[in-house]
Amino acid sequence: MDEMELSRKANAGDEAAFLALLQTYKEDLLRTALAFLKNDQDALEALQEVTVRAYNKIHTVKEPEYAKTWLIRIMINYCQDQLKRQKRIHHWKTVVDHQGTEDVSQLELKEALASLPEKEQQLIYLKYFQDVKIKDIAKLENIPEGTVKSRLHKTLRTLRVYFEDEGGREHV
Template sequence: MDDIEVARKAIQGDEEAFVALMQLHKEALLRTALAFLKNEHDALEALQETTYRAFKKIHALKEPAYAKTWLIRIMINYCQDQLKKDKRYARNGQAADSSVSDDLAQLELQEALNTLSPTEQQLIYMKYFQDVKIKDIAAIEKIPEGTVKSRLHKTLRTLRRHFEGKGEIDHV
């Protein structure tokens, strides 16, 4: 049985198909949660909450082919809600969570991502951390593919300027 058929059966109320659907996309959902929450415990909790929310609303999924993007959207929304609620970052800009890597490059990347708006961060996470295709991002966001491409280009240009300002890129 292929992914679309599993999703179709889950939408029709087949609980075993729903469990199979969650298993199919578990890794992508966990990667999304880790990218946002930076903590394995919080990511597992996010997966549980996403599973619960998806189970309650599976009947609302209109197109079985977009089950993965629908699940990722639920996960992203949950993670963003948690970040707002928990105020995971201290006022001085340092990560409040002690599990964040001490690796300088990781910290610099996180600092750069923190300069972006939540929408821009979400776009970067989906495209580069989750390998979500531009057409799927467009479907998730309900915007044209060209808009996704232009926003991605603008966001990458912003990140480039951030690193150039730090002296990370040396133009000889």
């Protein structure tokens, strides 16, 4: 069976065709993941995640001849998300290193978060500790994405002010 036929059958819900299609493009997907993530373990994890995402959305492929492009686009998006997440984690570690010991920084962060109203704490927790996407938070809270973004912006500004005030005070 050729790739076009596999793609059509997978799009129609044939699980065996989907698996065969994925097997056909497995090397291309792994090469793409390795190019971005530069780590075999992360690339394999990316392949697993892309498999799940593609399986859930295979019915959305409009043109069967673009199945490979569609799969690689999912892989690229996933890898870019991972790189952003790693960058954020690296940034937080740098901030912690500059502030002193990690324990003190964690206590300061917990104190700052505790100063926020419960809804704002929840928003920060979902976005930055659980890495939930803004669109998913909007669905969860049943509010528009723009509202989530503006609340997040306001909350981050409040935290910035909190830390600026803390930095300005003399610690005994």
